[in-house]
Amino acid sequence: MTNSFGAFKESKSNGYSRSEFSVGLSSCLGLSLDSSGDYKILKIEGNEFGGRKVSGEIFTLKNNSWRKIGEHPRVTGNKVSAMDSLAFIRGAFHWIGFYSKTYFVVSFNISHEVYGEISLPEEICLLNTRKIDISILEGMLCAYSNTYDQGIRTFKVWVMRDYNLKESWNAILSIEDRYLLKAMPKYRFANGEILFWSAHLRGMDINFRTQRGPFTLLPRGKFQNGFTYTESLISPRLLI
Missing domain, CATH: 2.40.10 (Thrombin, subunit H)
Structure with missing residues (x-):
């Protein structure tokens, strides 16, 4: 990110000030402009090799704050890499999700904030x-x-x-x-x-x-x- 985005919102937790933005070893990010002209950052946590599923988060530049998003109704895990950014096309971010050893593409429309699914080859x-x-x-x-x-x-x-x-x-x-x-x-x-x-x-x-x-x-x-x-x-x- 550049300083064009200003500072991320901070909150108080147990008397200490902390940034609401945090990146783990399995965090994958995507940045795009939605249909209203607002820049958004989507953060998805991977859990392919075990561990609990963590809800995704989204940052909106106009509100200068992070919030959690609802979970995909079928996905039990996300296969993402911290080395890469989320694939973006047709107004949606995409990544690999899985359910009961079945892998498929998960999409998330950045303007309407709704999930979709696409079959792999x-x-x-x-x-x-x-x-x-x-x-x-x-x-x-x-x-x-x-x-x-x-x-x-x-x-x-x-x-x-x-x-x-x-x-x-x-x-x-x-x-x-x-x-x-x-x-x-x-x-x-x-x-x-x-x-x-x-x-x-x-x-x-x-x-x-x-x-x-x-x-x-x-x-x-x-x-x-x-x-x-x-x-x-x-x-x-x-x-x-």
């Missing part, structure tokens, strides 16, 4: 793995998986060409590499090549790559990651 649903996630690629909802089977590690990417239509999931990338520990799609070039962040077992190498190999225009480094974004034409300062 059939092939992902059949995988015996938790290494699945979603992002936005070329303006479309994107799902990807990192699997390991009989000594082969496979990174696969799908995009949903027609939003919220299960039949429109289309596989656009599949890479087999025995040393590929994890990969995340970041951008799709005009020629169809996909830029992805990857962690390699060989030499513990972490860098950006495409199907053709390392992408040398971006720096290498253990903590390098990246986000694709579109700059807003509305300054948050105008809303304070």
Whole structure:
């Protein structure tokens, strides 16, 4: 965040002043502008590996305060990563939710503050793995998986060409590499090549790559990651 957003609201608790905003090791955030022109931040807590389900929270810039939101009626857990931001498309944030070992996409409309569900690709649903996630690629909802089977590690990417239509999931990338520990799609070039962040077992190498190999225009480094974004034409300062 920048100082354009001012200070978060504080409250008194047991005589001590504390910020209402806190981020845990499994917190994932998303920032967007709703239909009324108000900036909002959504915070979702992950609990994929146990622990109680924690209600999501939302911050509105106009009110300068945080509040809890209602829970999804079916979701028993959220699969989110503190390393990433919530995927945003069609006026809604998206992340992976699960119920009774069934994974699906949870959506949360930022203007109306209502939940929705979107099915994952059939092939992902059949995988015996938790290494699945979603992002936005070329303006479309994107799902990807990192699997390991009989000594082969496979990174696969799908995009949903027609939003919220299960039949429109289309596989656009599949890479087999025995040393590929994890990969995340970041951008799709005009020629169809996909830029992805990857962690390699060989030499513990972490860098950006495409199907053709390392992408040398971006720096290498253990903590390098990246986000694709579109700059807003509305300054948050105008809303304070």
